[in-house]
Amino acid sequence: MGEKAPYSIDVNIFKMQYIAIFGSVVLLIFILNLIRRKRIKEEYSLLWLLLSIVFLVFSVWREGLDFISRLMGVAYPPAALFLILLMAIFMILIQFSIIISKQAENNKNLTQEHGLLKFDHENLQKRVKNLEDKLKE
Amino acid sequence: MKGLSPIVFFNSNPSNTDEQGKGLRTSDTLIIIPAFNEAWNITHLIKEIKAEGNYDILVIDDASSDGTGKLAKKTNLAHVISLPHNLGIGGSVQTGFKFANIHGYKYIVQVDGDGQHKVNEISRLLKLIKLDKADVVVGSRFNKKHKGYRSSSLRRLGIKIFEILGILMIQQRIKDSTSGFRAYNRETIKFLSKFYPVDYPEPEAIILLGKNGFRISEVFTKMNPRKGGKSSLNKRGIFYMLKVSLGMIMTYIRPKSA
DSSP states (O other): OOSOOSOTTHHHHHHHHHHHHHHHHHHHHHHHHHHHTTSSOHHHHHHHHHHHHHHHHHHHOHHHHHHHHHHHTOSSHHHHHHHHHHHHHHHHHHHHHHHHHHHHHHHHHHHHHHHHHHHHHHHHHHHHHHHHHHHHO | OOSSOHHHHHHTSGGGOOTTSOTTOOSSEEEEEEESSOHHHHHHHHHHHHHHSSOEEEEEEOSOSSSHHHHHHHTTSSEEEEOSSOOHHHHHHHHHHHHHHHHTOSEEEEOOTTSOBOGGGHHHHHHHHHTTSOSEEEEESOOTTOOSOOOOHHHHHHHHHHHHHHHHHHSOOOTTTTOOOEEEEHHHHHHHHHOOOOSSHHHHHHHHHHHTTOOEEEEEOOBOOOOSSOOTTGGGHHHHHHHHHHHHHHHHHSOOOO
16 A cells, blocks of 8 residues: 555545545444444444445555446546445435335324324213213213 | 113113224214315315215314314314324325224215315215215316316316326226315225325326226216315426326336235
């Protein structure tokens, strides 16, 4: 990692690498901490964990990123990293839409059930009251 | 259980004969009124329906802020379900289907809370159902001669598109698939209490029912112009049409509901 990379703007790239490593470590710790404190359920955190690990791996392992970017035909390796991250974020957002839709459906059913039960409850109260009044007579 | 136990006492009341404790049913037909902020009209509407025939009435108060539910309860002529938060027309109506399913009603007629539907047409909708000629009857606003109330041009365009989609998808020509004036039989109630579209459900429900083999008929009814309140449909215009068209297409390509 110490040798000079074949770019004219290599200084910026090294700076960028440190920022990427720092950012990805912070992200990983942040996500792990959220899971530890039960602020995110494990099932919803998997994609986030995956994303931060991929981010970390490619920020540290420059040759790997160079290889991947050559495979993808991207001239500027950090751009390949951004593309990968962007795709991962898309996947997470789509997962969110799925979860939201499922929760909206559950929410609707609960609301309806709540209304029906409240109706039954009031009805029963009325009938119990009638019954008590009749027994008193 | 012959003694004077409370249960027997209870069942001696003629309106409480059902053993499962669901004895609030006094008719085999339930009129469901989904209502969101219709306080100006609800009392009048309930009285009008009650005067029309022997129907049980269920008002689904979709978290109104103007006391619609309280007014409906005050009449003592209707059952009232108050939803804890706003579900929109689809979720409200489905609450009515679930209620009818639980309490064993044979027929449902849905009448909108805004007073557009003429209550003296209820029996006409029910007639085809009771003769077992149809599972669903839609009360359409388009008279053959285009008399009576006609709606805005944008809405008419939407209705035309939905009509064409209906012809293409389920080979049935429903001229007014946005109408919420509908009658359903027991089988349909059971089905719709499980599956009913949300948001703007009427045209999607037509495709859903047609696709699942229910017989749909349309009866031409006159409608009153809106006396007050706001239609939930017109103001959303293009978005409404796109959303409903997408919903219809998705309903069509989805596998049949179990």
